[in-house]
Amino acid sequence: xxxxxxxxxxxxxxxxxxxxxxxxxxxxxxxxxxxxxxxxxxxxxxxxxxxxxxxxxxxxxxxxxxxxxxxxxxxxxxxxxxxxxxxxxxxxxxxxxxxxxxxxxxxxxxx
Amino acid sequence: xxxxxxxxxxxxxxxxxxxxxxxxxxxxxxxxxxxxxxxxxxxxxxxxxxxxxxxxxxxxxxxxxxxxxxxxxxxxxxxxxxxxxxxxxxxxxxxxxxxxxxxxxxxxxxxxxxx
Numbered sequence: 588x589x590x591x592x593x594x595x596x597x598x599x600x601x602x603x604x605x606x607x608x609x610x611x612x613x614x615x616x617x618x619x620x621x622x623x624x625x626x627x628x629x630x631x632x633x634x635x636x637x638x639x640x641x642x643x644x645x646x647x648x649x650x651x652x653x654x655x656x657x658x659x660x661x662x663x664x665x666x667x668x669x670x671x672x673x674x675x676x677x678x679x680x681x682x683x684x685x686x687x688x689x690x691x692x693x694x695x696x697x698x
Numbered sequence: 699x700x701x702x703x704x705x706x707x708x709x710x711x712x713x714x715x716x717x718x719x720x721x722x723x724x725x726x727x728x729x730x731x732x733x734x735x736x737x738x739x740x741x742x743x744x745x746x747x748x749x750x751x752x753x754x755x756x757x758x759x760x761x762x763x764x765x766x767x768x769x770x771x772x773x774x775x776x777x778x779x780x781x782x783x784x785x786x787x788x789x790x791x792x793x794x795x796x797x798x799x800x801x802x803x804x805x806x807x808x809x810x811x812x813x
Contacts, residue, residue, distance in 0.1 A: 617798075617799055618799035627806075627809075629702070629788055629806045630741065630804040632801035635801055675741075682798070683754075683795060684792050684794075684802070685746065686743065686802060687743065688740035689740060690739070691740055
């Protein structure tokens with residue numbers, strides 16, 4: 588597996604706005620996973636998108652994957668203060684489930 | 699509440715102490731992981747157990763000693779730690795390790811401080 592690079596490193600928005608964060612990686616992947624971490628807590632799995640999928644939805648979350656550009660994006664619509672957290676992507680290559688997390692995007696949603 | 703339980707939540711120890719971190723899951727998962735997370739950094743993988751056998755050791759110093767006594771339990775034994783080992787230690791589990799993509803379930807971690 589390889590490390591993803593998230594962009595931006597930090598994002599501050601108002602409640603109700605949409606938040607978009609991006610992840611880029613370097614080599615081919617089997618799948619890409621997004622996780623959220625609230626301050627002082629463990630990580631929570633959000634979405635897993637396989638390499639043959641282009642888009643996936645879960646509630647207010649939308650993840651896209653462009654394997655030709657080696658990039659993925661996570662869109663959170665109608666954000667809430669409770670969405671304030673760090674968001675990490677983890678591109679996964681090969682047959683193992685080994686995760687190497689990028690540096691993450693710190694999202695702050697102002698009420 | 700998470701389905702992976704880690705104890706203790708906080709631990710302060712001296713450099714000469716011996717202590718253990720515990721992790722438990724009852725989801726029937728057969729892969730379990732230890733991660734170390736420093737402040738404002740992403741989690742870094744330390745060890746992976748698959749079917750109670752150590753599958754991956756990411757060149758972790760021997761002062762960290764993992765143990766998987768059964769499929770539900772994962773321990774991390776600590777001895778002669780250094781101040782730079784102060785961090786949040788996260789445990790995670792997944793159904794299996796080597797059979798395709800699947801999410802990992804994390805505990806809330808043990809915050810370790812070395813004096």
